[in-house]
Amino acid sequence: MRITRRLGLAAIARHPRTTPATSSRQPYAQAPRSSRAPAHAPLLSVVLPRFSRPSLCSTSPRTPPTSPSRSPRRSSRSPRRLPRLGRDLVPTAAAQLAVSVHEYLSGPLGPHRIYLALTDGPDGRTLHYAWNATTAAFDPAGPLTLDEAMGVYPFGMVMPLQDLIGIVRGHVQVWDVAGTTARFWNIGRPLDSLAYGLFAVYGEHQRPDLAARSYAYALAHLDAQPSR
Known part of the structure; x- marks a missing residue:
């Protein structure tokens, strides 16, 4: 069973009953690890810093x-x-x-x-x-x-x-x-x-x-x- 939160992308994985449930945080998106920079690399350099830190997302009414x-x-x-x-x-x-x-x-x-x-x-x-x-x-x-x-x-x-x-x-x-x-x-x-x-x-x-x-x-x- 896997749960995904829209903001923050926290995922909780369910383990067998003998193992306690654990949780972890993952960033919104991750840049590709290829040594060859993709064509959209300049865009990623702007977008990723914002979405990797959920606290920057506005929650103002x-x-x-x-x-x-x-x-x-x-x-x-x-x-x-x-x-x-x-x-x-x-x-x-x-x-x-x-x-x-x-x-x-x-x-x-x-x-x-x-x-x-x-x-x-x-x-x-x-x-x-x-x-x-x-x-x-x-x-x-x-x-x-x-x-x-x-x-x-x-x-x-x-x-x-x-x-x-x-x-x-x-x-x-x-x-x-x-x-x-x-x-x-x-x-x-x-x-x-x-x-x-x-x-x-x-x-x-x-x-x-x-x-x-x-x-x-x-x-x-x-x-x-x-x-x-």
Whole structure:
């Protein structure tokens, strides 16, 4: 069993039960070791230093800051949206695979199969949740580092709280977040990722109301064009 994290490319390999599970970090990409420099070597010299250090990748929220009247007190209410997200995840490939898995790196799994961390919450805190396969609800979970969470939960995602608020309010489209500020890991196929789960829940084919709202929001916030 091998798990690949989209940002950082941390891989965890499962060994036989007699051997404890181990983890290691690998860079995003590696330059070819051939003595003959490839034609794209100049490009690699620019790209590799950036992607070999995940800390350089921006995780700033894509959603504009909430208005002072909504922050931070109103923003702390956003976890109330999680019950619907938990239920909407049920028919996705990620949730279907999650409920079918009964053992993971640390041993037999309990009801919690999907980890969710919302960063930059009230007072700068990170909010931790775990999706319960028996209730389809996100229950509060103990704080974990990203590497620890990958070793405990077979599925997970980490994103700024502000971006989740932006998605459910229609201020930003889900793909603007899923491919940038959000981090995912999963077992199984790439299509079993929670990134595709979010597309299934919040994509414009499923929520055309959010898509229409996001377009209206973007148009309303376009910078004025300079006069000629």
